[in-house]
Amino acid sequence: MHWADVIALNLSRRGTKHIVSTGITPSGEFHIGHLREILTGEMISRAAKDAGLEVDFIFIVDDADPLRRVYPFLDEEYSKYIGHQIGNIPAPNAEGKPDYERFNENGWNYADHFLNPFLDALKTIGVRPRIVKNLESYSSGMFSECSKIACDNADKIREIIERVSGRELSDSWFPWSPLDSSGSLEGVTVTGYDFPLVHFIDSKGNKGSSDITKGEGKLPWRIDWPAKWAWIGVTCEAFGKDHGASGGSYDTGKEICQLFGYDAPQPLVYEWISLKGKGAMSSSSGNTIGPMEALELVPPEILRFLIAESKPSKAIEFDAGMSLVNLADEYERSCARDLTLELSDESLSRRRKVQLEDLMGAVRLSSIERNSKSDSSNVSFRHLALLAQTKSNDQLVWDSLGLNSSNPPSSILIDRLEKMRTWIESPHFPEEMRIKIIKQAPVEMLQNFSDDEKLVLANLTEMLENCSWDLDTIASCIVDSAKSIEKSPRLAYGVSYICLMGAKKGPRLAPILVELNQQEIVNQFRLCLENVN
RNA sequence: GGGCCUGUAGCUUAGUCAGGUAGAGCGACGGACUCUUAAUCCGUCGGUCGCGGGUUCGAACCCCGUCAGGCCCGCCA
Structure with a gap:
């Protein structure tokens, strides 16, 4: 059974209604690695539908995540936005500088700038997920309930993360990252909690309070993820092997999810896609093929086939x-x-x-x-x-x-x-796919010609020189050059390929030759003839 | 250090959960064809299943160890 059908079968045992989720942070150019995330989810959805289940396929856009650093494609001016949520800052223009004008006029933000072309690419490969934007979800209160549970149970969550991931959290750790007065999530220390307010002191020593029901901050990733499962009702999610590693965010999320009164979704861990011979895909090194670039070269159904025929656990090069x-x-x-x-x-x-x-x-x-x-x-x-x-x-x-x-x-x-x-x-x-007539056939191959081959070459040269230069005549010249000495036409083709392309085999010759100059071709054969002995 | 994934023919791999004589595609090689083009058709070759042990009547599969590559355990998606 196909891997997507196996997952669908598992889902059918859990119920008839399902929400299959995928999610990506649009922090820079998308590449085909991201396509695996989306396509894996989409294929599960399709298989589940084929199995008679009711399926909602969603794509969560993590535009509430902060800008981590000034990426190579960004101007240094972006350093002031580090820590700011990418759905709340201007998109880069062609020079990599923040485009304030478009941001102020129609809210063209950093996340959308990278997201929208990707969504267009998805359309052409037949993927139309329901889009859920994280930033909006926070400000409209979708995360409120889970955020309250998380903050109320900070100790339990701390225990889960420390035990399952095996790492120690600092004393000031709290399951809510408040936005400071400048809009940054970075360098903010939580000093107290009094629902719905989380009190904090920011990197400049300013005190403030963040209302967790109004999206004045966000849940840290390891809590954010299970919270999404709970409020959206996700029953299945495919995610990269980074999340899937034991002690990783799926493992902690699975337990944290229970606090929200929800069972973790059916997981499916997939491997990365890398570029052959160039290692992992990375936007910063320029070692990347974008979905749009790929779709200019690769027919969409074949890009889908690439994902569909590989089991998710297999790395794709x-x-x-x-x-x-x-x-x-x-x-x-x-x-x-x-x-x-x-x-x-x-x-x-x-x-x-x-x-x-x-x-x-x-x-x-x-x-x-x-x-x-x-x-x-x-x-x-x-x-x-x-x-x-x-x-x-x-x-x-x-x-x-x-x-x-x-x-x-x-x-x-x-x-x-x-x-x-x-x-x-x-x-x-x-x-090796490129058709080209070489200037000089490899002398070594010519000198290995048998007597028959030499004879055919001589015949052919003469016949081509005197024939009319059209498709049928050229074809029959080649065939006849061999038949005249009672040999298979195969021999003549072999000789021709060696003389013109330096290989024993090749594409059908006559249609190519007819496009070329008769005298030049004849000259080339003549040159070969001189070299055979 | 702890854990996870991957390792099967030249290449891509199936089979590992439920142990029963190693399957496929591509390539290569040979043949037919030159009357839709590296095509097509027919055929052949090719594997100590990373390595070493163990359990079993029987192991690619289960257990222990080991090697190689990748990943996670850094609020990083």
Whole structure:
């Protein structure tokens, strides 16, 4: 059974109504690592719906979190906002400076600045969660009840965190972080509690009080999280392995949640996505691929497939080079198979059955719209990469695929071709996929030619020189150059590939040659002929 | 120091919860085809399941130890 279906099955044992939650702090540019958080949750939701459950899928935006430091993409001016809640400070402009104008005019804040493009990207991959903003939730009193319980039971919470995480909390620790008069959560020391007020002294020695029912501060993360579960009614949440480690925030949250009179949600821990050969994704080192950038290259259903086919516990190494080709082709191959039919075979081993079920689940969860047929283009990535490189315009590609006005290309295929062209232009496109005629064939390969191959090369050179330069003629020249000495055309193709591309195999030749200059090609063959002996 | 996750064919991996002769895809190799293009079709090769012990009639799976990579135990999501 697919991993998402396994979770759905567990959920069905707990009840029929569920709230599946995900959450991210928009403290900087999103990257595809964040996509795993959202997609994992979305796939669980979809699987749960498929299992007949009623599901609400939400995305909690942690815009109540403070700005931790001045990130490399920010101007030094942001240092004054350290400790301030990211939903309450201006967004950076192109130079990384705070954009006061937009902030004052229409409230364009730091969190939204990073969040909104991500939400757009989510739309294109078929993810439309209900958005819950933390800052709003605090100020509208959604956290009030849990905040009161937390403050009333500060000792119990302290005990749980110290025992479960094994770390010691300072004497001044309190389960509420008040905002000081300047709007900062940092350097504030709690001095007393008298519901609904938490009294404090800030870093400059100013005293003040924070009303916990009005969002004049927030719960620290380890309490904030279980409080969300409780007030929202979260029954399932997928989270990164950092939270999932034993003694981590899920473990403490699970117990703290009980104080709120709520059972912790069904957990699912997922691994990180890293960039192949470059280690973990990190915005500061520039070692990152944003969801938007990824979606320019990768068709959305294939990005989904990447997440769907990997078990959450497996680390994913993302790579926009050859791995992408293989991934996309595997998706196409899988779509083309009739997995239901294959599964109906009684003689299948249990193992084989499980494999087919998982694959079927992955394909099902990869389609952009739930319950739609798989978003297959029926053309392999490899094939499309060739067409995009050898055909100068889209119409020629459709012609080659046998598509015309009565049998037009699908919107998926049109989208694929557009992305393919972007990809080919990008530095991510793998060299081994790039079609290019080399200037000089490797002499070593030429000198290993058999007598037959030499003969074919001589034939071919002469035939190409004298033929008319069109598709059919070129093709028959190649075939005939071998047939004339009663050899398989394969031999002639092999010879041609070595001379033109330095490899034993290659893409179908005639359509490529016809785009090139006849005399240059002939000259190249002639040059090879001189080198064979 | 304490804990968690991962380690299976060249690559990606399934199988580990419920122990029963190691499964798959890709690649590679061989063959067919050159009449939709690195395609397609057919076939072959490929694994001491990180390592060492233990339990068992039987271990990739359970137990103990060990090595390697990653993560958490810093209010950090």
